[in-house]
Amino acid sequence: MNSLSYVSIMKEWDIVAARQMGRELSKQIGFGTVDQARITTAISELARNIYLYAGEGQICFEAIKTLDQKGILIIAKDNGPGIKDLSQVMEDGYSTSGGLGAGLPGVRRLMDEFDIETEVGKGTKISTKKWVR
Amino acid sequence: MDTKDLDARTYADLLSRYIETQDERALYGAEKISKSFIRKNILPEEIVNLHIQALLDIYPESRDQILPSMNFLLEAMISYGLAHQEYQMLREKQLEIKSEIQVAARMQKMLMQTEIPEIKGLDIGVISVPANQMNGDYHHFVKDKDGSISIAIADVIGKGVPAALAMSMIKYAMDSFPASRMSTSTILASLNRVVEQNVDPGMFITMFYAQYEPKTGKLHYSSAGHEPGFFFSKKKNRFIDIDAKGLVLGVNQNTTYSQSELLLEKEDMVILLTDGVTECQKDGKFIEREDIVEVIKKYMHLTSQEIVNRVYRHFERLQNFDLRDDFTLVIFKKVV
Ligand SMILES: Nc1ncnc2c1ncn2[C@@H]1O[C@H](COP(=O)(O)OP(=O)(O)OP(=O)(O)O)[C@@H](O)[C@H]1O
Ligand SMILES: [Mg+2]
Numbered sequence: 001m002n003s004l005s006y007v008s009i010m011k012e013w014d015i016v017a018a019r020q021m022g023r024e025l026s027k028q029i030g031f032g033t034v035d036q037a038r039i040t041t042a043i044s045e046l047a048r049n050i051y052l053y054a055g056e057g058q059i060c061f062e063a064i065k066t067l068d069q070k071g072i073l074i075i076a077k078d079n080g081p082g083i084k085d086l087s088q089v090m091e092d093g094y095s096t097s098g099g100l101g102a103g104l105p106g107v108r109r110l111m112d113e114f115d116i117e118t119e120v121g122k123g124t125k126i127s128t129k130k131w132v133r
Numbered sequence: 134m135d136t137k138d139l140d141a142r143t144y145a146d147l148l149s150r151y152i153e154t155q156d157e158r159a160l161y162g163a164e165k166i167s168k169s170f171i172r173k174n175i176l177p178e179e180i181v182n183l184h185i186q187a188l189l190d191i192y193p194e195s196r197d198q199i200l201p202s203m204n205f206l207l208e209a210m211i212s213y214g215l216a217h218q219e220y221q222m223l224r225e226k227q228l229e230i231k232s233e234i235q236v237a238a239r240m241q242k243m244l245m246q247t248e249i250p251e252i253k254g255l256d257i258g259v260i261s262v263p264a265n266q267m268n269g270d271y272h273h274f275v276k277d278k279d280g281s282i283s284i285a286i287a288d289v290i291g292k293g294v295p296a297a298l299a300m301s302m303i304k305y306a307m308d309s310f311p312a313s314r315m316s317t318s319t320i321l322a323s324l325n326r327v328v329e330q331n332v333d334p335g336m337f338i339t340m341f342y343a344q345y346e347p348k349t350g351k352l353h354y355s356s357a358g359h360e361p362g363f364f365f366s367k368k369k370n371r372f373i374d375i376d377a378k379g380l381v382l383g384v385n386q387n388t389t390y391s392q393s394e395l396l397l398e399k400e401d402m403v404i405l406l407t408d409g410v411t412e413c414q415k416d417g418k419f420i421e422r423e424d425i426v427e428v429i430k431k432y433m434h435l436t437s438q439e440i441v442n443r444v445y446r447h448f449e450r451l452q453n454f455d456l457r458d459d460f461t462l463v464i465f466k467k468v469v
Contacts, residue, residue, distance in 0.1 A: 033207060034182045041211045092219050101219030102212060109218055110211075 006060040007047075009078075015047040018059040025061050026072050030132050039072060039130055042110040045102060046076035046126055054080020054124065064129065071112070071131035079123040086118060140169060144180075145187035152191065174221070176214035181207040234294065238266040241297050245304060250276040254347055254469040258437030260445045261461040269296025270407045270461040271303060277314055280347055286463055287340040288359065288407040290381075296459075299332050303340075317342045317355040318392040321379065325357065325390075328383035338382040341405055345397070350467065352395040352403065357382045360408045363426065365433075367400035372426045375403070397467045402437075404429065409458035413448045420451075429464075437464040 005025070007018040022043040026036045043059060050057035057078025064073045083089055092105050101109075104126075108114040111128040118124040143166055151159035170180060185203045189196060245268070249257050261270055269289040276282050287303060289296035306327040310320065320342055328338055341362060343354035358381030361374045379390045397403070406425070413420050425444070432443045441462045449456065 032182075033185070033204060034178050037178060037204075037208050037211050040208075041215075092222050100212060101215035101217070105219070106215045109215060 006058050008056070008058055009047050009050045010056045012051055015044055015051060018043050018047045022059075022061055022072075022074065025063060026130075029063050029070055029072055031072070031130075032133075035130065035133070038110040039074070042107045042128065042130075043074060045104070045107050046074070046128075049104075050076060050078045050080070054078035056080075057123075069131045071129050073127065073129050074111075075125065075127045077123065077125040082120040082122055082124055083116075083118045084120055086116065090116075137173070137175070140166060140173070140175070141183050141186070144183050145190060148184070148187045149191050176217060177210040178207050178214050181210050234266050237294065237297070238263075238268075241267055241301065244301055245271060245273075247273040250274050250282055252276065252280075252282050252345075252347055254467060255282070255345070256437045256466040256468045258439070258441040258464045259462070260441040261459070262445065262449075262456065263459045264409065264456040265293050267292075267294050267297035268459050269293065269300060270409065270459040271300045272405075272461055272463055273304065273307065277344075279314070281314070282345050282347075284343045284345070284405070284463065284465075285340060286359070286405045286407065286461060287338055288409070288459070288461070290337045290339070292459065295333070295336065299328075299336055299338060302331060303328070303338065314344070316392055317344055317353050318390040321355050321357050321382070321390040322388065325380075325382045325388050326386055329386045332383050334383075337384065340382060341377075343403075343405070345465075350397045352397055353392055354395070355379060355390045355392050357388075357390060360406055360411055362406060363404040363422075363429075364395060365402040365404070365429075366398075367402075368398060372429075374422075399467055399469060402433070402464060402466045405463040407459065407461040409456065409460040410444075410448065410462055412458055413452055413460075414457070415451050420448075437466050440464050 005021060007014060007021055009015065009018065019040045023036055023040045026039045031039065047059050050059070055078075057076065057080065060075040060077070062073040062075075064071050089104055090108070092101070104116070107126075107128060111130045113129040115127045116124070143162075147159050147162045147166065151163070181203065185199065185207070188199050188203065192199065249259060257274070259272060261268060261272055263269070269292050271285070271287040273285050274282060285307065287300070289299045303324065306324055307320075310323070315323075321340060324340065332338070338357070339359040340357045341354065341359040342356075343352055345352045354375065354377060356377035357379045361376040363372045364375050365372050375395070377391065377393050380388045395403075410425060411420070411422060428444050428447050429440060432440045435443070441464050444462060445460060448460070
């Protein structure tokens with residue numbers, strides 16, 4: 001697998017493909033079992049949001065490196081409706097699953113870095129990183 | 134070695150001991166270590182991972198049997214871990230809000246402070262206890278220059294912070310009334326306009342407003358839908374309701390109020406209260422107003438402050454020390 005790859009999300013089963021690719025890459029990078037599971041769950045959340053709210057989009061993966069750290073970068077992007085009330089969405093207890101701690105706040109917890117760009121009517125791009133401990 | 138590794142070692146030791154002996158001591162150890170995990174915010178998926186590592190140490194030859202099923206369990210724990218973190222966040226938030234309310238409650242207490250004035254010939258007692266931290270009941274005393282005293286008791290329909298905010302507003306409205314004495318009906322009519330204009334339409338306030346003239350022994354009063362008080366006539370040895378008609382504050386801008394009068398004689402007594410008193414429950418049923426009278430009778434020989442204290446203690450116990458509504462009771466006795 002090369003260091004830059006992506007999965008297109010169009011149907012529900014694509015979520016599984018994205019999980020699979022993310023898990024394999026994180027294993028290669030050297031993440032332990034627990035972090036592999038966390039990264040995969042984050043990918044699921046992002047991919048499911050694309051599937052549910054944007055209809056279609058992409059999950060891109062990249063192995064990243066600094067002088068003393070290795071990690072993974074995941075980018076979820078779509079040209080869907082965008083997110084209107086971003087600060088509300090990032091608040092705990094807001095997601096429709098309410099009280100399960102999942103959704104975007106969950107992704108932020110599972111990963112080390114989290115950034116979101118979104119414009120109503122244009123789309124959403126979420127970038128998130130995790131470093132090997 | 135950091136404490137996480139220490140826990141990992143302890144966990145592995147306990148587990149292998151338990152597998153060997155299956156004794157209760159190891160299980161007791163597991164209970165303790167589980168609490169330590171929670172204290173250190175160790176998430177369930179990490180505990181499953183500890184378990185996997187320990188098992189692989191104990192049964193190295195069963196790696197292929199252990200790993201798939203245990204990894205499956207680990208995966209299944211991830212969302213529990215997230216839910217747990219969210220729960221902890223919300224708990225912290227809740228503590229924050231609680232301490233904010235505590236500060237607000239202290240401020241409110243200071244704002245609402247009213248001293249019981251010294252009036253010759255009148256023995257006054259008051260108790261006001263909020264059900265939660267903030268009090269939605271209000272009472273206040275003002276001694277006028279001519280020696281008379283005004284007494285207000287009010288109740289916001291509702292409890293907690295919104296009720297307390299509404300009450301602070303009422304207090305400021307009353308403080309801003311001109312020093313010269315207005316009739317009790319005029320005061321309620323003006324307050325009604327203030328409430329109607331400034332308070333949420335769904336919020337109502339009831340108030341009983343009275344003025345007492347020590348010189349003549351006359352009590353003038355008006356009520357805005359407030360729980361009727363009691364008048365005890367020593368001569369007739371009877372309690373009667375002080376009932377005055379009037380719409381609650383804040384419903385209609387143009388409400389007017391009537392004013393009535395009572396003549397107090399020596400050892401007569403006036404009791405004002407909020408529905409936190411009348412809506413005390415006993416065995417799941419509201420108490421009757423007669424029940425309150427009975428309790429007051431029992432302590433009538435005491436000073437007014439003693440009476441309100443004892444009555445409160447009586448109902449507090451009746452409610453199993455858990456008030457449902459703010460409780461305010463004012464008693465004054467003509468002693469000369
Ligand atoms: N890619 C996206 N495009 C448009 N809207 C989105 C996108 N991702 C999320 N949203 C909006 O943000 C809200 C919050 O998303 P989040 O994933 O946090 O919770 P959820 O999907 O509602 O519930 P859960 O993920 O817990 O099942 C969604 O309800 C949706 O309205
Ligand atoms: Mg979602």
